[in-house]
Amino acid sequence: MQYFIDVIIPIPLKKLFTYGITASEAEFLKAGMRVAVPFGKSKIYTGIVFSIHNDAPTAYEAKDIQQILDETPIVNAKQLQLWQWIANYYMCTLGDVMRAALPSGFILESETVITKSNSITIDESVLKDDEFLVYEALQHQSSLKIHDISNILDKKNVLPVIKRLIEKEAISVEEEVYEKYKPKLVRYVKLNANFSSETALRQLLDDLSRAPKQKQVVMTLFSVSATTKKPVKVSDLSNESDASSSIIKTLIDKGIFEEYHIQTDRVQYSGEDNEDTKHLNTYQETALIEVKESFKTHNVSLLHGVTSSGKTEVYVKLIEDALSAGKQVLYLLPEIALTTQLVTRLQNYFGEQVAVFHSKYSTHERVEVWNNVLNHSAKAKIVLGARSSIFLPFDNLGLIVVDEEHEQSFKQFDPAPRYHARDTAIVLAYMHEAKILLGSATPSLESYFNAKQNKYGFVELMHRFNDVLMPDIELVDIKDKLKKKLMKGHFSDRLIGEMTETLQEGHQIILFQNRRGFSPIVECNTCGVSPQCSNCDVSLTYHQYRHQLRCHYCGYVEAMLKKCKACGSSEIDSKGFGTEQIEAEVKLLFPDYNVARMDLDTTRGKYGYEKIITALEQQEIDILVGTQMLTKGLDFRNVKLVGIMNADNMLNFPDFRAHERSFQLMLQVAGRAGRTEERGKVLIQTYNPYHNILQQVSTNNYVDMFNEQMNDRYNFKYPPVYKQIKITLKHKDYNRVETASIWFAKSLRQLFADFVLGPESPPVARIRNQFHKNILVKIPKNQSLSKTKEAIAKINNSFFSIKDFRSVKVILNVDNF
Numbered sequence: 133m134q135y136f137i138d139v140i141i142p143i144p145l146k147k148l149f150t151y152g153i154t155a156s157e158a159e160f161l162k163a164g165m166r167v168a169v170p171f172g173k174s175k176i177y178t179g180i181v182f183s184i185h186n187d188a189p190t191a192y193e194a195k196d197i198q199q200i201l202d203e204t205p206i207v208n209a210k211q212l213q214l215w216q217w218i219a220n221y222y223m224c225t226l227g228d229v230m231r232a233a234l235p236s237g238f239i240l241e242s243e244t245v246i247t248k249s250n251s252i253t254i255d256e257s258v259l260k261d262d263e264f265l266v267y268e269a270l271q272h273q274s275s276l277k278i279h280d281i282s283n284i285l286d287k288k289n290v291l292p293v294i295k296r297l298i299e300k301e302a303i304s305v306e307e308e309v310y311e312k313y314k315p316k317l318v319r320y321v322k323l324n325a326n327f328s329s330e331t332a333l334r335q336l337l338d339d340l341s342r343a344p345k346q347k348q349v350v351m352t353l354f355s356v357s358a359t360t361k362k363p364v365k366v367s368d369l370s371n372e373s374d375a376s377s378s379i380i381k382t383l384i385d386k387g388i389f390e391e392y393h394i395q396t397d398r399v400q401y402s403g404e405d406n407e408d409t410k411h412l413n414t415y416q417e418t419a420l421i422e423v424k425e426s427f428k429t430h431n432v433s434l435l436h437g438v439t440s441s442g443k444t445e446v447y448v449k450l451i452e453d454a455l456s457a458g459k460q461v462l463y464l465l466p467e468i469a470l471t472t473q474l475v476t477r478l479q480n481y482f483g484e485q486v487a488v489f490h491s492k493y494s495t496h497e498r499v500e501v502w503n504n505v506l507n508h509s510a511k512a513k514i515v516l517g518a519r520s521s522i523f524l525p526f527d528n529l530g531l532i533v534v535d536e537e538h539e540q541s542f543k544q545f546d547p548a549p550r551y552h553a554r555d556t557a558i559v560l561a562y563m564h565e566a567k568i569l570l571g572s573a574t575p576s577l578e579s580y581f582n583a584k585q586n587k588y589g590f591v592e593l594m595h596r597f598n599d600v601l602m603p604d605i606e607l608v609d610i611k612d613k614l615k616k617k618l619m620k621g622h623f624s625d626r627l628i629g630e631m632t633e634t635l636q637e638g639h640q641i642i643l644f645q646n647r648r649g650f651s652p653i654v655e656c657n658t659c660g661v662s663p664q665c666s667n668c669d670v671s672l673t674y675h676q677y678r679h680q681l682r683c684h685y686c687g688y689v690e691a692m693l694k695k696c697k698a699c700g701s702s703e704i705d706s707k708g709f710g711t712e713q714i715e716a717e718v719k720l721l722f723p724d725y726n727v728a729r730m731d732l733d734t735t736r737g738k739y740g741y742e743k744i745i746t747a748l749e750q751q752e753i754d755i756l757v758g759t760q761m762l763t764k765g766l767d768f769r770n771v772k773l774v775g776i777m778n779a780d781n782m783l784n785f786p787d788f789r790a791h792e793r794s795f796q797l798m799l800q801v802a803g804r805a806g807r808t809e810e811r812g813k814v815l816i817q818t819y820n821p822y823h824n825i826l827q828q829v830s831t832n833n834y835v836d837m838f839n840e841q842m843n844d845r846y847n848f849k850y851p852p853v854y855k856q857i858k859i860t861l862k863h864k865d866y867n868r869v870e871t872a873s874i875w876f877a878k879s880l881r882q883l884f885a886d887f888v889l890g891p892e893s894p895p896v897a898r899i900r901n902q903f904h905k906n907i908l909v910k911i912p913k914n915q916s917l918s919k920t921k922e923a924i925a926k927i928n929n930s931f932f933s934i935k936d937f938r939s940v941k942v943i944l945n946v947d948n949f
């Protein structure tokens with residue numbers, strides 16, 4: 133009998149690839165293990181075993197695998213099931229999903245770069261001959277590709293050697309990957325078990341009466357362990373008892389204390405201010421009961437709770453329940469909201485059971501969390517993570533929380549899989565028979581719609597914690613202010629007045645400047661030409677700080693012009709305003725106060741964002757100017773005033789969700805004001821104070837907004853009323869992409885008639901020298917989504933059988949909003 137495996141390879145192949153294995157390999161292998169497999173002429177990939185069977189492929193001769201890389205599966209059956217759902221629903225390949233799902237540390241492949249490990253020096257005698265050859269080569273070259281190593285060793289299958297070298301910590305994969313891989317060990321002490329009986333203990337204290345310092349330390353250990361019920365760090369004990377570490381050492385040497393180590397996670401949990409969970413107020417209590425009640429009839433529930441109502445505390449109670457039922461918990465958040473603020477809050481409740489999963493972590497840190505979840509480690513009972521944490525190897529989920537569920541960043545736009553983490557999490561919860569709670573102060577229309585349709589359970593929490601009033605929101609008409617000459621730069625007299633008062637009272641201020649679609653561009657005052665990116669059809673953005681012009685699409689940079697390239701005039705002006713300019717103006721208006729700025733430029737680096745947040749918390753900053761980043765569920769104690777510099781540019785953004793998003797954004801920023809005792813104040817500057825959305829924002833009227841927007845969605849056939857698939861075609865030759873997109877749209881129209889829109893050139897028609905064309909397919913509720921996708925996939929296949937179109941890139945984006 134012959135044995136075969138179907139393998140997922142991390143490249144976009146339409147089908148799984150079949151390889152031959154021996155009978156004993158067949159016995160050993162399980163789905164979810166990694167194997168090294170040859171592919172194409174000389175490539176080797178890390179693949180995941182999908183299934184084991186006896187059917188030889190008919191279209192090709194199965195090659196043999198090179199090597200088995202795992203002893204036990206690193207991907208479980210539920211994950212493989214989820215991967216299939218994603219590939220199917222989002223119209224991509226299992227290879228695409230695999231690449232997104234696995235931390236890159238798990239995927240060795242031909243393109244992998246190997247470097248010398250710089251952390252330790254290796255005892256060369258432990259290296260086998262082939263290992264030594266590679267190791268030595270790396271003493272002379274800074275990095276090697278896998279095929280270089282193949283050449284050095286003169287054999288094809290080099291992955292086992294590399295794997296051994298990694299295990300011996302002699303090499304690193306992809307520079308940063310292994311450099312930080314050194315578990316941090318923290319010293320703890322406990323009382324030796326010999327003294328656990330009361331008599332033994334009394335005896336010990338008697339014996340120690342002649343060593344009062346030591347006795348004191350023993351007593352402190354007692355009281356500390358009694359209050360925290362957690363492991364006691366040597367450092368904490370030394371602080372608490374005011375004793376030097378040498379006294380603790382004496383106690384350890386005498387066998388009275390036992391010393392032990394715990395490997396701490398990368399995100400340090402500072403067990404110091406160990407809080408018991410807070411008591412819920414009556415509103416929260418009611419909401420909690422209602423959520424539990426809704427879970428009796430629904431798997432998914434939506435918690436609509438106004439800003440600062442204390443949704444987090446409600447989640448905490450639900451998490452406690454899931455944990456005590458022995459289940460795992462996933463707490464999903466938008467990337468940017470994953471700050472120490474929330475991490476610390478949860479760690480105060482759940483200690484080291486919380487693991488954090490974040491894209492700013494090195495792949496090795498991610499591998500570590502992966503393994504902790506896989507092995508049911510006590511350190512990963514709760515995973516707090518961004519989008520990609522839905523891919524972790526859970527096998528026993530009891531609860532998923534999706535906080536800030538309206539956030540757009542849960543959707544991955546590029547590359548494939550173009551999945552939405554909230555929607556995928558719902559499927560994940562279903563597979564585990566777990567409950568899932570979506571929470572937001574400003575729910576997405578689709579979730580609220582589903583709740584109204586009773587597809588989801590629905591719970592409201594409409595009171596701020598502490599009974600603080602919702603902030604007072606005032607609209608300031610800048611057109612009128614301009615006419616009356618009451619504007620200084622971008623600041624109205626109202627805003628300046630409120631700012632002055634707030635600062636005098638010792639409170640802090642947040643100024644919000646939406647950047648999207650309104651970046652500062654440069655224009656020649658003489659001929660009106662503004663410098664364009666040479667690769668993309670957009671104007672370059674002016675960055676004052678570096679005195680540069682940049683393209684936000686491709687990253688192109690040039691120095692700021694001295695003269696207009698078109699007419700040579702030196703009268704060049706910057707139009708529009710970004711955060712930088714607001715910051716500069718504030719500094720002039722309020723020279724005696726500390727001003728800081730938070731946007732993509734100031735928050736690079738792993739902790740860039742957190743540094744600014746901490747500075748604001750510590751009140752080192754009086755006025756913070758920032759973009760969207762400011763909106764993500766942050767909790768500040770002393771911010772009293774929020775200014776929204778210009779509401780109009782977000783409202784006018786060409787997107788069917790622009791109004792919904794503006795509403796969410798403004799209410800979220802407004803929600804940062806007045807979260808403790810005093811009511812906060814929000815000023816919104818606008819040219820159009822009668823705009824419905826602004827009226828709805830100022831009265832905090834979600835329901836009005838919902839009804840009005842839903843009306844538009846019905847009328848114009850948009851989600852959540854219709855489903856939507858966007859097809860983007862790209863090519864460097866405009867004519868080719870145009871012909872191709874016309875062909876594609878025509879084929880679609882034969883099936884879907886009026887529900888096909890386009891092809892259209894997007895507002896930015898050329899990016900990185902590629903021309904784009906978009907086609908939109910709208911799918912009414914009564915039309916089968918899966919049949920529609922099948923039909924599109926078929927058209928896509930015929931498309932690629934046309935020779936002229938083969939070089940055109942086609943992107944399918946399901947739920948592209």
Ligand SMILES: Nc1ncnc2c1ncn2[C@@H]1O[C@H](COP(=O)(O)OP(=O)(O)OP(=O)(O)O)[C@@H](O)[C@H]1O
Binds near residue numbers: 411441766803
């Ligand atoms: N039961 C409680 N006891 C004590 N403090 C509480 C309680 N509930 C909430 N708080 C405090 O109130 C503040 C707001 O709570 P939280 O951050 O959970 O609100 P939220 O609903 O998540 O708001 P947002 O949607 O704006 O993020 C926090 O500082 C929190 O510590």
Ligand SMILES: [Zn+2]
Binds near residue numbers: 688
């Ligand atoms: Zn560009």
